[in-house]
Amino acid sequence: MTAPWEIYADYTLRTVSLGSAALGLVSGALGAFAVLRRQSLLGDVVSHAALPGIVLAFMLTGAKAPLVLVTGAALAGWGAALLVMLVVGTTRIKTDTAMGLVLSSFFGLGLLLLSVVQRTAGAGQAGLDRFLFGQAAALVGDDLVTMAVLGIVVLVVLTLLWKEFKLLSFDPAFAGTLGLPVRALDVVLTSLLVLAIVTGLQAVGVVLMSAMIVAPAAAARQWTDRLGRLVLLSGAFGALAGLAGATISSLVPRLPTGPTIILAITAITLVSLLAAPRHGWLAGVLRAASQRRQAQADGVLADLYRLAAQHPDPTRAPHAVDVLRTMSDRAGVRTALRQLAAAGLAEADPDGRWRLTAAGAERGRVLAEGTP
Amino acid sequence: MSAAMLEIMAIAVVTAAGCAVVGTFLMLRRLAMLADAISHAILPGIVVAFFLTGNLSSPWLAIAAAATGVLTVALVEALTRTRRLREDAAMGLVFPALFSLGIVLIARQAGNVHLDVDAVLLGELAFAPFDRFAPGGVDLGPRHLWLMGGISLLDLLLVLVFYKELKLATFDPGLAASLGLAPVAIHYGLMTMVSLTAVGAFDAVGIVLVVALMVGPPAAAYLLTDRLGALLGLAVLLGTVAAALGLALATWLDASIAGCMAVGVGFVFLVVYLVAPGRGLLAELRRRRRQRWSFAEIMLTIHLLQHAGQPEEDDEARIDHLHGKHVGWTPDFTRTVVAGAVRRGLVVREGERLRLTDSGRVTAGRALSGSA
Numbered sequence: 227m228t229a230p231w232e233i234y235a236d237y238t239l240r241t242v243s244l245g246s247a248a249l250g251l252v253s254g255a256l257g258a259f260a261v262l263r264r265q266s267l268l269g270d271v272v273s274h275a276a277l278p279g280i281v282l283a284f285m286l287t288g289a290k291a292p293l294v295l296v297t298g299a300a301l302a303g304w305g306a307a308l309l310v311m312l313v314v315g316t317t318r319i320k321t322d323t324a325m326g327l328v329l330s331s332f333f334g335l336g337l338l339l340l341s342v343v344q345r346t347a348g349a350g351q352a353g354l355d356r357f358l359f360g361q362a363a364a365l366v367g368d369d370l371v372t373m374a375v376l377g378i379v380v381l382v383v384l385t386l387l388w389k390e391f392k393l394l395s396f397d398p399a400f401a402g403t404l405g406l407p408v409r410a411l412d413v414v415l416t417s418l419l420v421l422a423i424v425t426g427l428q429a430v431g432v433v434l435m436s437a438m439i440v441a442p443a444a445a446a447r448q449w450t451d452r453l454g455r456l457v458l459l460s461g462a463f464g465a466l467a468g469l470a471g472a473t474i475s476s477l478v479p480r481l482p483t484g485p486t487i488i489l490a491i492t493a494i495t496l497v498s499l500l501a502a503p504r505h506g507w508l509a510g511v512l513r514a515a516s517q518r519r520q521a522q523a524d525g526v527l528a529d530l531y532r533l534a535a536q537h538p539d540p541t542r543a544p545h546a547v548d549v550l551r552t553m554s555d556r557a558g559v560r561t562a563l564r565q566l567a568a569a570g571l572a573e574a575d576p577d578g579r580w581r582l583t584a585a586g587a588e589r590g591r592v593l594a595e596g597t598p
Numbered sequence: 599m600s601a602a603m604l605e606i607m608a609i610a611v612v613t614a615a616g617c618a619v620v621g622t623f624l625m626l627r628r629l630a631m632l633a634d635a636i637s638h639a640i641l642p643g644i645v646v647a648f649f650l651t652g653n654l655s656s657p658w659l660a661i662a663a664a665a666t667g668v669l670t671v672a673l674v675e676a677l678t679r680t681r682r683l684r685e686d687a688a689m690g691l692v693f694p695a696l697f698s699l700g701i702v703l704i705a706r707q708a709g710n711v712h713l714d715v716d717a718v719l720l721g722e723l724a725f726a727p728f729d730r731f732a733p734g735g736v737d738l739g740p741r742h743l744w745l746m747g748g749i750s751l752l753d754l755l756l757v758l759v760f761y762k763e764l765k766l767a768t769f770d771p772g773l774a775a776s777l778g779l780a781p782v783a784i785h786y787g788l789m790t791m792v793s794l795t796a797v798g799a800f801d802a803v804g805i806v807l808v809v810a811l812m813v814g815p816p817a818a819a820y821l822l823t824d825r826l827g828a829l830l831g832l833a834v835l836l837g838t839v840a841a842a843l844g845l846a847l848a849t850w851l852d853a854s855i856a857g858c859m860a861v862g863v864g865f866v867f868l869v870v871y872l873v874a875p876g877r878g879l880l881a882e883l884r885r886r887r888r889q890r891w892s893f894a895e896i897m898l899t900i901h902l903l904q905h906a907g908q909p910e911e912d913d914e915a916r917i918d919h920l921h922g923k924h925v926g927w928t929p930d931f932t933r934t935v936v937a938g939a940v941r942r943g944l945v946v947r948e949g950e951r952l953r954l955t956d957s958g959r960v961t962a963g964r965a966l967s968g969s970a
Contacts, residue, residue, distance in 0.1 A: 266686040267631050313871065316882055319817050323630040326813035327867055330634075334806050334860020338847075341854035359701060433638075437694030440687050448682060480705050485698035492695040505682055 238363070239476050245365045245373060246468035246487060249426040252377040253435075254442035254464025255384065256422040258457045259415060261443040262395045266436075267322070268307060268416075271329045273423050273435035275306030277336025280357055280427070281343055290353065292372040292428070299424040306332050307416060333432070360431035360484030362472040369428055376425045380418050384457075391415055392453055429472065431484035437491065438464060445495040448502035463498075467491035519558075519565065524593050526562040527571060529553040530582055531590025540587040544579035602727040607845055609726055609742050610859060613799045614811050614837030616750030618819075619757055620792045621812030622833050625820065626768045627788075631686075632671065633812035635693035636789070637796040637805045639670040641700030644797065649707065660797050667793025668786060670696060723855040726802050742802040749798040753791055757830070764788070765826055807856040811837055814863035818870040821877045840866040894927075894935040899944050899962035902954045915951045 234240045260269055279302025280295045287294050306328050313324040340354060356364055384391065393401040394411050402408045419439070426435050446459035471487030500507045529550055534540035551559050563580055566572040571586030582590055624630050643666030647659045670692055677688035731741040738744065757764060767774040767784045774781050792812075799808045819832035843866065844859030851858070872879050898920070905914040913919060920932045927935070936952065939945045944958035954962070 261684075261687050264684060264686055266684070266690040270631075270634065270690060316879055317821060317871065317877060319820060320625075320628050320630075322628050323625045323813055323817045323820075326630040326634055326809055327817050327864070330806055330810035330813060330860050331864025331867070334810055334857045334864065337806060337857030338851070338853045338861055339857075341857060342851055345852065434694045434698060436690055437698075440690035441694075444683055444687050444691050482701060482705050485701040485705075488694050488698040489702065492691070492698070495691060499677075499680070499682070507680070 233473070233477070239473065241367065241370060242362045242365050242476055242483075243469050243472045245370050246362050246429045246472035246483070247465040248370075248373055248377050248468070249429050250438065250442070250464030250466070250468030250487070250491075251461045252380055252464075253422045253426045253438040254446075255457050255461035256380065256419050257439035257441075257443040257464070258446060258453075258460040259391060259395055260419055260439050261447065262453075262456075263415075265416075265419065266440045267325055268310070269419065269423055269439035270436035271306050271310060271325045271332075272303035272420050273427065273432045274329045274336075275332035276300070276303045276424055276427055277357060277432045278302050278332055278339055279305075279336075281336055281339040281354060284354060285339065285343060292369045295357075296372060296376065296424050296427075299427060300420050302332065303420045303424060304417070307420065336432075356431070357427055358431050358433060359482045360427070360429045360434070360487070362429040362483035362487075363476055365428060373425050373428075376421055380421050380425075383414065383418060387411070387414065395453070429468065429483055430487055431482075434484045434488045437488045438467075441488070441491040441495045442467065445491070445498040448498040448505045463491065463494050467494055519561070522558055523562040523565045523569075525554055526550055526559055527566055527582075527586060527590045528593040530566075530572060530580065531587065531594045534582055534587065534590070535594075540590075541582050541584055544575045544577075544581040546579050550580070603845070603849070605727040605740050605743065606723055606855065607842065609723065609740060609746060609802055610841035610845060611838050612743065612747045612750045613803055613807075614815065614841045615834045616746065616753045616795045617799060617808060617811035618815045618833035618837040619750070619753045619830060620788065620795050622816040622819070622826075622830050623757075623764060623768060623788055624792065624812060625816045626826075630813045630817075631689060632674075632789070633792065633796070634809045635674070635689050636667040636670055636793050637800060637808040637812075639693040639696040640664075640666045640793060640797050640800065642666060642696050642703060644800070645700050645703045649703070660794060663797035663800075664790055664793040666696065667796060668789050671786070671789045723803055746798050746802060749795055753795060756787075756791060760784070760787075803859070804856045806860050810860035810863040811841075814867050815840065818867040821870050821874040836866050836870070837863070891935065891938055894931070895939045895942065895944060896961060896965045898935055898939050898952075899954060899958045900965060902945065902952060903959060903962040903966075906954060906959075912951070915953065917947075917950050917952060 234243065257269070260266060276299035279298035279300070281298075282302070283294050283298025284290060310321065310324045310328050313319055313328070314321050319327075343354065353361075353364060390401070390406055390411050393404070393406065394408060394415065398408050398412075401411070423435055423439065426438055430438050442460040442464040443456070445463050446456050449459055450456050467487055467490040471490040472483055474490070475481040475483040475486040498506065501509075503509055530545065531540065533545050533549065533553075534543045537543035547560060547563065550563070563572060563574075566586065567574065570583060571589055572580050572582055574580050621630075621633060624633055640663040643662040643664075644659050647656065647662035651658050653659075673692045674685065674688045677683050677691065678685045683691065726742045727740050729741045731738050731744045763774070763779050763784055766777070767779055767781045771781045774784075795812075796808050799811070803811075815833040815837035816829065818836050819829050822832055823829050840862040841859050842862075844862030845855060847853070847862060848855040848858035870878065873881075875881060901920075902915060905911045908914075917932065917936060918929075920927055920936075936945070936947070939958070940947055943955055944961055945952045945954055
């Protein structure tokens with residue numbers, strides 16, 4: 227029996243997993259800003275649009291060096307983002323339409339070029355198509371170095387301009403009044419996003435990269451309301467998904483890396499949506515149930531007070547549970563009474579009839595009459 | 599053009615028509631990115647139905663895929679309703695997850711020659727003519743032509759029958775609801791048609807082209823007309839033109855047909871974007887320049903009016919004075935402005951001096967009183 231982590235003794239698997247984790251970390255951290263700034267789908271545009279850049283870079287240089295391809299991808303991705311802004315800024319076409327248009331034309335161009343290159347360039351082009359769905363297994367030391375450098379650049383800039391980016395994301399108008407160069411900051415932050423996307427393309431592929439931007443941030447958003455924690459957590463989720471996805475896809479035959487990583491991050495997001503404290507679905511259900519119980523208890527307390535108020539001393543007038551049941555059409559009167567007893571607002575006589583305590587009488591009066 | 603090319607063109611035309619019809623409403627409802635989301639997300643539905651029936655032309659595929667498409671929309675809306683995710687983030691989360699699921703399912707079932715990852719993205723338009731529709735041994739043409747023709751005809755018929763309802767629900771959902779038109783039913787009906795069109799088109803032309811044909815032609819047509827009927831017609835026409843251009847390009851370059859057609863869509867949009875009367879980039883630039891000149895001409899009339907009848911009028915009304923200390927124009931600029939103002943009858947030239955006409959006085963007065 228070997229320990230599970232011993233699979234990482236394998237050099238290739240370690241390279242691949244580390245690389246994918248690093249990509250997840252960077253795209254997760256930048257994705258937090260993208261989601262806050264409603265640029266979730268811009269990631270989709272940039273990643274699809276990177277394809278023609280990659281193929282063109284290869285056609286022009288004949289090289290498959292990671293830095294060359296990443297530069298091509300970044301330029302094309304940036305161009306696409308600018309084109310979307312230009313079309314939206316100068317026509318009445320809305321952002322969603324402009325994005326769909328630019329995304330599909332650029333991606334079509336990428337596929338066109340890819341089909342030409344595959345036919346004409348011989349064996350030299352082999353591997354370009356791994357940019358479609360990602361092939362982490364093809365990551366080598368060179369790729370890792372490029373990714374590490376780009377990733378560190380992105381994270382360092384993010385740290386240095388943290389305060390500015392925070393302001394830009396939450397209140398750009400206020401940032402402007404403070405004299406911050408809003409437009410330049412916007413350009414820098416969007417550029418970082420483009421860089422984060424193009425570094426991840428090798429592992430996840432252009433088709434699915436947008437999910438690596440959106441999903442970690444969406445998951446992290448369920449756990450916290452603070453930007454610092456959001457970015458850290460989002461990066462951690464991205465890294466975890468990259469690690470898990472790359473490992474699983476390396477171990478299981480015929481499992482493409484990109485989709486596996488995306489399914490991993492989707493699982494993390496689903497768990498977060500369901501189980502996160504405070505914001506999660508489960509927390510919401512529990513909160514609603516507890517509020518319902520509270521309302522029920524308040525209602526029964528008010529009923530008990532109305533009955534008791536007919537007597538000279540409210541705390542000396544016990545009433546049967548059945549009487550209380552007829553006063554409210556809600557179920558769970560007995561549960562509510564037990565809750566009231568636990569809170570010291572009502573108590574049961576030995577014969578099973580209920581009456582108010584002094585505190586219960588006071589609170590019941592407030593509830594029934596509406597004045598403190 | 600060979601018979602096969604004609605058949606490919608015919609398939610492309612009916613696909614473009616169906617996509618343009620549903621795409622127009624997607625664009626007007628600002629849901630263009632749903633074309634991207636739905637066309638990706640239907641994949642697992644297609645794959646599962648294919649595994650169950652073992653037949654790519656089974657009608658169950660269309661039904662399963664359409665159901666998956668509607669499910670995607672419902673999921674996005676459910677996630678948005680939790681208010682923990684915005685709509686764009688929800689979309690960016692749901693469709694990559696479903697698409698990944700489809701890709702993983704396909705990859706795990708290697709050996710199924712009919713379904714592979716490239717075909718999903720690119721379609722197999724080049725092979726479409728080999729897939730015949732021959733009931734009882736009588737060859738009636740390519741199967742895809744009948745399939746897509748049928749779906750597009752259905753799109754068209756439904757839009758014609760529910761034209762009024764769709765129009766109202768798109769432009770004024772509030773009024774539509776108050777008239778009892780059930781906007782939700784119309785919305786989901788439209789989404790069903792989008793899914794059905796996507797699944798029909800996907801098999802022949804691939805996801806990329808589905809998105810391009812749904813978003814691009816309506817966007818280009820939107821720059822040319824304000825009327826819904828003309829918008830639909832123009833979108834179909836431009837989609838057809840784009841498909842024909844793409845096919846010619848693909849033949850010339852011997853490249854991916856779907857990729858080339860998507861590029862054709864981008865090209866058609868670019869041309870319309872540049873030269874569209876009134877709304878194109880050139881018209882916009884011309885308008886902005888005209889505004890600059892007309893503003894300068896108004897400034898000129900105001901300047902002359904201010905000094906009319908004053909002792910310094912002689913001096914101030916001289917042309918060379920305008921590019922002196924008071925107005926600060928350059929000599930060239932002044933010359934053009936004066937020529938324009940003379941041509942429009944705002945001023946008359948008397949040697950080196952300018953005099954306001956009645957019309958110029960009115961123009962200046964109006965500008966000063968703020969009721970342009």
